[in-house]
Structures are given as C-alpha cells and as structure tokens.
Amino acid sequence: MIRTRINLLLAFVLIGVGYSCKEQLGNNKKAAITEVTKLPYFNSADFTPDWDTKEHRIPNFSFLNQNGERITNESYAGKNYVANFFFTICPGICPKLTSNMSLLQEAYKDDPDFMLLSHSVMPWNDSVPVLKNYAVEKGVNDAKWHLVTGPKEAIYDIARNGYFADEDFTKTQDPETFIHTENFILVDKQGYIRGVYNGTLELDLERLKRHIEILKEESI
Known part of the structure; x- marks a missing residue:
C-alpha cells in the first residue's frame, strides 16, 4: 500500500512538472501538451509508473449491462474510459463513487470518445x-455509462488481474476476499491503464479530469 502510494505520488509530481512546462510554453500550448505532458502506463499491481513500456492491456471481457x-x-474500442467497482446495496463508499461517476458523465456528456x-x-x-x-x-x-454484471469469477478476475483494483488480494492472495475498492481506473483508447484515483475524493476527481484532457491531447 505504501509503495503504491509512493509510486503514484512520483507519477503525479512528474506530471505536474509537465504542467509547469505547459504554462511556460504559453505560445506553443499544443507542443507542450503533446511533447512534455504525458500520462504514464501502469503495467503491474504496484502501480509503478512507466512512460515508455506498454505491457499490460485490459483483458477480454464479456458482461451484461443494465439493458x-x-x-x-x-x-470501448477507441474510447477513453473510467472503470470502477460497486454494488447497488452498498451503504458505504458506493453512493459517493456513483455520485462522482455521475459528475464525470455530466462533464463529458458531449464527448463521444469518453465513456x-x-x-x-x-x-x-x-x-x-x-x-x-x-x-x-x-x-x-x-x-455513455454501462453498469455490468456477470459471473462472479469473471468479474473478480478482471478486477484483480485486469484493473489491479483489489489491494487486499495483492497482499493476501485470498480469492474469497470480497472486493470493495474506492479506485477509479483511467483506461486509454488502446486499453492501457493510464491512471488510478480515489473515487471518493473531490481533489482526485479534479485531477482525473485534468488527466482525461491529457489523454485527449495525446490522441490528436
């Protein structure tokens, strides 16, 4: 847990450096975004940032949505998207997670390349x-937004091995552990993980929005 937070902090500091460069290059904004400001890739459950290597892609999945x-x-091919994990009768963090996902839905309601x-x-x-x-x-x-269900084994497998969303499993390797995570995971148009955020925090939600904008510029 501590190592994960340290790695993420390092990534965010370096991304912040990119933003400083962007501001200094006000006369060449697009160059600053595309050449200096870039999100890292996350290829393992410890979320060590890597700005060059693309190793881990979200594996194939098949679930049923609310319809x-x-x-x-x-x-989701060709779309940037945010993924999370919840359950409808959750009395704890899920209402806040769903509320913040709703804010993202509203913020990007006119963006056809975000889901x-x-x-x-x-x-x-x-x-x-x-x-x-x-x-x-x-x-x-x-x-814009799919709520999906399916076999428990498939959902838990993609949570743990696809999105690296279950820190308890990383530590215990106990497959019976119930998944209850506050993480929002940002995935790019090619299916690579580009960021992880605490979906209950307003500060992280704003940081996520900034990173979505970076992804949009990366693909231009």
Whole structure:
C-alpha cells in the first residue's frame, strides 16, 4: 500500500512538472501538451509508473449491462474510459463513487470518445433488472455509462488481474476476499491503464479530469 502510494505520488509530481512546462510554453500550448505532458502506463499491481513500456492491456471481457446488452472490449474500442467497482446495496463508499461517476458523465456528456464502466462486485444480487432500476434512479445515460454484471469469477478476475483494483488480494492472495475498492481506473483508447484515483475524493476527481484532457491531447 505504501509503495503504491509512493509510486503514484512520483507519477503525479512528474506530471505536474509537465504542467509547469505547459504554462511556460504559453505560445506553443499544443507542443507542450503533446511533447512534455504525458500520462504514464501502469503495467503491474504496484502501480509503478512507466512512460515508455506498454505491457499490460485490459483483458477480454464479456458482461451484461443494465439493458441486458452484451458489453465487451469492443464496446470501448477507441474510447477513453473510467472503470470502477460497486454494488447497488452498498451503504458505504458506493453512493459517493456513483455520485462522482455521475459528475464525470455530466462533464463529458458531449464527448463521444469518453465513456464509463461500472462492474458490480455482488452479481448474485445485482441482476440486470436490479441494475436497470439503479441506473434509472441515478440518472445513468445508457449510451455513455454501462453498469455490468456477470459471473462472479469473471468479474473478480478482471478486477484483480485486469484493473489491479483489489489491494487486499495483492497482499493476501485470498480469492474469497470480497472486493470493495474506492479506485477509479483511467483506461486509454488502446486499453492501457493510464491512471488510478480515489473515487471518493473531490481533489482526485479534479485531477482525473485534468488527466482525461491529457489523454485527449495525446490522441490528436
């Protein structure tokens, strides 16, 4: 946990340096963004930032969304997106996570290249009809944000080995551990992890928005 935080802090400091350069090069803003400011890649569960190596990509997945539609990697091909993990009857952090995902939905409602993906970690409760009711209650835009359910094994596997979202599993290697994470994971158009954020914190949400803008500039 400490090592992960240190690595992320290092990444954010270096990204901050990129922002300073961007401000100094006010007459060449685009050059500053594309040549100096860039997000790192995260290829392992310890979230060590790497600005050059692209090793880890989100593995293939197939789940059902709130409308009973099959959602796969192809549904997010060519899109930057934020993924998280939740369950509908969660009384703790999930309401805040969903609220902040809603803020992202509103902020990027007119951006066709940005999407959201929320995985239920309690699929035995969160059936398609349950997710649909939750989506309606929370104002989910079906075209922008998929709430997905599926076999527990598949969801837990992609959480742990795809998004590196379960720090407890990293430490214990206990497959029976219930996943309950506050992480928002930023994934680029090619399926690479480019950032991780505490989805309950307003400061991290603003930092996430800045990083989304960097990804948008990277692809220009």
